[in-house]
Amino acid sequence: MSGKVYSEWEIAPRERLRKLQEKKMLKIVEYAYERSPFYKKKFDEAGIKPGDITSLEDFYKKIPYTSKNELVKSQRNNPPYGDFLTVPKEKIRLLFISPGPIFEPYTGEDIKIIRKNLAKTMYTAGATEKDICQVTLSYHFMPAGLFIHWAAEEAGCTVIPAGTGESRMQVDFMKKAGTTIYAGTPTFLKRLGEEAVKMNINPKKDLKLRIGLCGAEPLPMPLRKDLEETFGIELFDAYGVAELGVMSRECEYHNGMHLNEELFLVEMIDPKTLEKVAPGEEGEIVATTLEREAMPLIRYRTGDASAMTEETCVCGRTEARILGIRGRVDMLxxxxxxxxxxxxxxxxxxxxxxxxxxxxxxxxxxxxxxxxxxxxxxxxxxxxxxxxxxxxxxxxxxxxxxxxxxxxxxxxxxxxxxxxxxxxxxxx
CATH class of the missing domain: 3.30.300.30 (ANL, C-terminal domain)
Structure with missing residues (x-):
């Protein structure tokens, strides 16, 4: 295993991990019912009290789903947080706005948890204190740039908060600073390769990149191979949803993306029947935040299609993996x-x-x-x-x-x- 194991739960037996998720699930269900007007109303309408949920089986059977439309509508009718906020407004320390629009509040405790969660992405890819990470994702209103910035800090990397655009300047910084980790979209990395050639810079020989952390866009195999050949690097994909956070990341074997099951309870459902699908079958990704203080989301339907396996990865990690993102479920x-x-x-x-x-x-x-x-x-x-x-x-x-x-x-x-x-x- 080349990537460092950041948490004992990455390699814990499945049954032990399941018990941890069950414990956290019971706590977040009770917390949401007591503090979130949205979930109190939703559970009451479904005839459910927290005491009715005593196991994961109860959770899957009884707890209703939450849709993005419900979140957007609630925030539109009662801006900025709708009926989802579970803390006093003065406890909020960070606020993002994602397409929808969706307001995403975070407390100081949320921020600590996010940093630890994202550090897994860096360590799994093999990042060390010797690395220089250039973040080319947006810092403007949306979480992507700052989140990966925090991840690099947690891993001890030197961070260049480059943000989006300015291709020529990005390449110049990469060469002069000796950037070893690229963080951004795969299409922007391709653009940087093209810009480097125009600047008479050989991306493979003249730059020191060794790792590429990609997100926010699909990473099809042809593009992955092209970029790895152009820069002489290894690319790692990650998956997340703005309102939930980064939920999974690749290891060096690239056979699916490991889920951070300490913080997310992830299911795969048939989008029409809403029943869980068998392991390995395609369905819609549904996620529950297990440690979100400001705005927990329970059985949140992402609208993204994938498949999931609980088989232990070759790398030794026992976390469940999602096997690529197939697209949107409205095309499934x-x-x-x-x-x-x-x-x-x-x-x-x-x-x-x-x-x-x-x-x-x-x-x-x-x-x-x-x-x-x-x-x-x-x-x-x-x-x-x-x-x-x-x-x-x-x-x-x-x-x-x-x-x-x-x-x-x-x-x-x-x-x-x-x-x-x-x-x-x-x-x-």
């Missing part, structure tokens, strides 16, 4: 009993520069689901060859057989939905 559908998201198919196509856009059509002409994936190809003479190849590729990625039809560039309408479900009376 079930075919032949298996959840399908367009991003899964896109990741297959993106591996081959000869291919272009794609469209997924789902129909049920009789009693069985039928899925056809149309893919643009530059060489019509190789249509049959590509169709056979992609059938195998898609089966591995989607876990079901699918028909593949190659088409010429431009044959898929520009305004076509990437996934079109034509089945009638279809429910999950």
């Amino acid at each position: 559908t079930k075919v032949k009993g298996v959840f399908i998201h367009p991003k899964q198919a896109q990741e297959v196509v993106e591996k081959f520069p000869e291919l272009g856009r794609l469209q997924i059509i789902v129909e049920r002409p009789e009693d069985y689901d039928q899925m056809i994936i149309y893919v643009e190809c530059k060489e019509s003479s190789k249509f049959a060859e590509w169709e056979n190849k992609l059938k195998t590729e898609f089966k591995q990625a989607l876990r079901i057989k699918t028909d593949v039809k190659m088409v010429n560039p431009g044959e898929i309408p520009v305004d076509a939905r990437i996934l079109e479900d034509r089945r009638k009376h279809y429910t999950l």
Whole structure:
């Protein structure tokens, strides 16, 4: 394990970790009911008292979900915090505003917990006191920049609070300061590589970057490989939601993102039935903050699609992992009993520069689901060859057989939905 273990709970037995989460869950449910007007009303309407919840099983069975729409509506009707605030306003020490808009208040105790949580991201990636971390995320109203800044401080790194933009200056700082860790979006890192070349700077030879901490955007494999080759670095992905915080991060094996289960109770649910899905199956990420003082969120539906496993990672960490972010659940559908998201198919196509856009059509002409994936190809003479190849590729990625039809560039309408479900009376 190259990344330092920051907490005993990263390698604790699953049953012991489950008991910790259960203990914290019971406490946060009672806390929210007593202090949050929103949750008192929500629980009362559901006919639930904190005393009715004695286990995680009770929690999953009885506690209602919270939606982002509820949070936004509550804050809009009763600005700035809505009915979610659980502390006196004078205890708030930090306030962010994220798209929605959503006001995110933090107490001094919240800040201490956030710093410890984020330090895991740095240590897991292998950060040390010898590193210089250049933070290129926004510090403007939103939490990303300051949060990763704190993480680097906790790990003992030297921090350059660069913020967004100013590509030429960013590259100049990297070279002169000897920056070893990049923190920001993958697309901005790509832009810095292009700017470096314009400045006659070889990103791999003239810069000292060794680690890239990416977030706020998807990190598809083609882009990851391109950036790692351009800069000679290892990239680490992370996942979080502004109103919840950073919940997971990659280790050196890059086989999913480890969840910080000390602070977050994460579930994966079927977005239509709202029932929990089996391990490894795609669903919607639902999270509960286990130690948030100012504004706890309980069973908060993120709207993001993923899958989760509790298998111990090769690195030795026992934390559950989310297996990539598939996209938004409004594009998630079930075919032949298996959840399908367009991003899964896109990741297959993106591996081959000869291919272009794609469209997924789902129909049920009789009693069985039928899925056809149309893919643009530059060489019509190789249509049959590509169709056979992609059938195998898609089966591995989607876990079901699918028909593949190659088409010429431009044959898929520009305004076509990437996934079109034509089945009638279809429910999950």
